[in-house]
Amino acid sequence: MMISKACPRETYGKALLEAARTDERITALDADLSGSTMSCLLRQEFPERFFEMGIAEQNMVSVAAGMSLTGSIPFVHSFSMFITGRAFEQVRQSVALPKANVKLVGSSCGFSDFGDGATHQSLEDAAIMRAIPNMTVLIPMDPNDVRAAVAEALAIDGPVYIRLTRSEMEFIDVPADYSIREPFLLRDGSDVAIVANGSMTSLALAASQKLASEGIAASVINVSCLKPLAAEPLFSLIEGTAGIVTVEEHSVVGGLGSAILEALAARPKPLAMVGALDVFGQSAWSQDELLNHYGLTVDTICSRVRSLVEGRTIGHA
Amino acid sequence: MQQQRNMGFLRDKARLVRRGIVEAIGVDRKGHLGGSMSSADIVAALYFYKMRHWPEKPNNPERDRFIFSKGHSVLAQYAALAHCGYFSVDSLPTTKQLGSILQGHPEHDRTPGIEANTGSLGQGLSLGLGMVLGGRLAGRAFKVYVILGDAELAEGQIWEAATAAAFYQAHNLVAIVDHNGLQASGVIRDLYDVGRIRDKFAAFGWHVMEVDGHDLEAVVDALDAADTAQDKPVVIVAHTIKGKGVSFAENQPSFHNGALTQEQYDQALDEIARG
Numbered sequence: 001m002m003i004s005k006a007c008p009r010e011t012y013g014k015a016l017l018e019a020a021r022t023d024e025r026i027t028a029l030d031a032d033l034s035g036s037t038m039s040c041l042l043r044q045e046f047p048e049r050f051f052e053m054g055i056a057e058q059n060m061v062s063v064a065a066g067m068s069l070t071g072s073i074p075f076v077h078s079f080s081m082f083i084t085g086r087a088f089e090q091v092r093q094s095v096a097l098p099k100a101n102v103k104l105v106g107s108s109c110g111f112s113d114f115g116d117g118a119t120h121q122s123l124e125d126a127a128i129m130r131a132i133p134n135m136t137v138l139i140p141m142d143p144n145d146v147r148a149a150v151a152e153a154l155a156i157d158g159p160v161y162i163r164l165t166r167s168e169m170e171f172i173d174v175p176a177d178y179s180i181r182e183p184f185l186l187r188d189g190s191d192v193a194i195v196a197n198g199s200m201t202s203l204a205l206a207a208s209q210k211l212a213s214e215g216i217a218a219s220v221i222n223v224s225c226l227k228p229l230a231a232e233p234l235f236s237l238i239e240g241t242a243g244i245v246t247v248e249e250h251s252v253v254g255g256l257g258s259a260i261l262e263a264l265a266a267r268p269k270p271l272a273m274v275g276a277l278d279v280f281g282q283s284a285w286s287q288d289e290l291l292n293h294y295g296l297t298v299d300t301i302c303s304r305v306r307s308l309v310e311g312r313t314i315g316h317a
Numbered sequence: 318m319q320q321q322r323n324m325g326f327l328r329d330k331a332r333l334v335r336r337g338i339v340e341a342i343g344v345d346r347k348g349h350l351g352g353s354m355s356s357a358d359i360v361a362a363l364y365f366y367k368m369r370h371w372p373e374k375p376n377n378p379e380r381d382r383f384i385f386s387k388g389h390s391v392l393a394q395y396a397a398l399a400h401c402g403y404f405s406v407d408s409l410p411t412t413k414q415l416g417s418i419l420q421g422h423p424e425h426d427r428t429p430g431i432e433a434n435t436g437s438l439g440q441g442l443s444l445g446l447g448m449v450l451g452g453r454l455a456g457r458a459f460k461v462y463v464i465l466g467d468a469e470l471a472e473g474q475i476w477e478a479a480t481a482a483a484f485y486q487a488h489n490l491v492a493i494v495d496h497n498g499l500q501a502s503g504v505i506r507d508l509y510d511v512g513r514i515r516d517k518f519a520a521f522g523w524h525v526m527e528v529d530g531h532d533l534e535a536v537v538d539a540l541d542a543a544d545t546a547q548d549k550p551v552v553i554v555a556h557t558i559k560g561k562g563v564s565f566a567e568n569q570p571s572f573h574n575g576a577l578t579q580e581q582y583d584q585a586l587d588e589i590a591r592g
Contacts, residue, residue, distance in 0.1 A: 027451075027454065048454070049454065051450065051485075053481060054477075054480065054481065054484075056474075056477035056480070056481065058439075058440075058443070058473075058474045058477060059443045059446075059474055059477035059478045059481055061443075062440045062443030062444050062447065062474070062478070063443045063444070063446050063447035063450065063478070063481065064447060065433065065443075065444055065447060066433065066443065066444035066445060066446060066447020066448040066449075066450075066451065067447040067448070067450055067451040067454075068447075068451070069425070069432065069433060069444075069447070069448060069451070070378070070447075070448050070451030070452050070454075070455060070457075071378070071451065071455060072451045072454060072455075074447075089437055090440060090443075090474075093434055093435070093436065093437050093440060094433070094434065094440050094443070094444060097424065097426075097434045098424070098425040098426050098433065098434045099426060
């Protein structure tokens, strides 16, 4: 079977441009990365609605907040590390506290900026954004989901963080009733539930397929909307399974695994996390090298699922 | 709501603002008296003379905006807003009470007339620039006034915003530096000199004016002169006295955020009434 892929940044840039064609309130701000975040597509067609803000992310985020308070809907772009880290407190005070209608778009998340090393590899951004009240956090799983994230961000009158990878993503088949808002069952399985988001969802599907050949039925649940996390739908999807394996291209501290654990506090269930184990990244010549090095692989997922099936007590990846 | 140029009227309003600051602080509770008092005349000139605003229609998109970037001085703004009719003057003593619409720092969501959230220093000029750019897109010519603290100028984001405002030729943006020379822990010049404020803004491409921030006529003149700015943002460096109007608090760093005894409270109101 041919696996179809697309670059989510391009999909994002086109989706933003299309939205801007029908909604003149939409503006874009960027900090000298518009060619990478693909906000340049909006700039080319609507130069008066694009604001180059220089390499000054803190000012950019507060400017966007001020703009939104006059009725604009600013989409603010940078690498995910800088927009959530460098400008954290501007996001918190200027944007989230007054529920400003600002959309923060962080690209090059996780290990996808493989060559640039630890300074550029954001493994904490989802945790940072998730900790802020009023913030919605969207981590799309494939190019179509990127479009859904843009639409969802516009449907929300308030702050949204969209986390994007710079690498190509596989298209994932979904039924017509797919919703980005709730945990969604992509593959059925009664033994163990694999819960994933972002680029890790396709990996989870591959793991589930591999496990099926061993006679293990692992379901795959995608959670693009990390916050607010729709816990009730999640509970019904994981019912009857021996446990959960969470998979994220992010630190296990504060990300998807943590969010699921928080939800499960009232209904405990065995859980193992696959993700970056509270470490910084490093440079490599490919993203795959890094994913292998840090254990974000089909084999790791399978191994965690097998352990849960066997009922063994396990820790993190 | 734009007032005639009547200095007696404005002086009365400035007195009301100062009185409101004291009422908002109350007795035996800490409050940011010093910086609120040093800004009081400027705030009075903005709300009771310069700004086009409609308290009965606080969301009128044509209104001029005011942002207290040094959010701790918001007590002066609360007093002005109350006396304009955005909310009851009786609310002032509820400042910082649990559940009050009047928080320790300004909150857009909670308080009628508050345009943005500040408190963590350095963000207000950027917020103001965003409003100017948003207004420009919407085809509106409102002005945005931002009061900055002099010690706040140590925040790097101020200079990011100063660069961006000059680049975008934000002539509708008027920054006013409340230059009282003191910060929370002492004298700015001794503790952490922010340098020549006038020269710094000029070097960043701003049109600069300098006034006595307690000379209402000079403040009003400067605010009017700011209307003629073309292609450049404007900064008014206002020389002020921290705690101005309350003798025992003037130039006293301890009243940056200090509590008043009952006697001090009464004395403050008395001095303001006679001032």
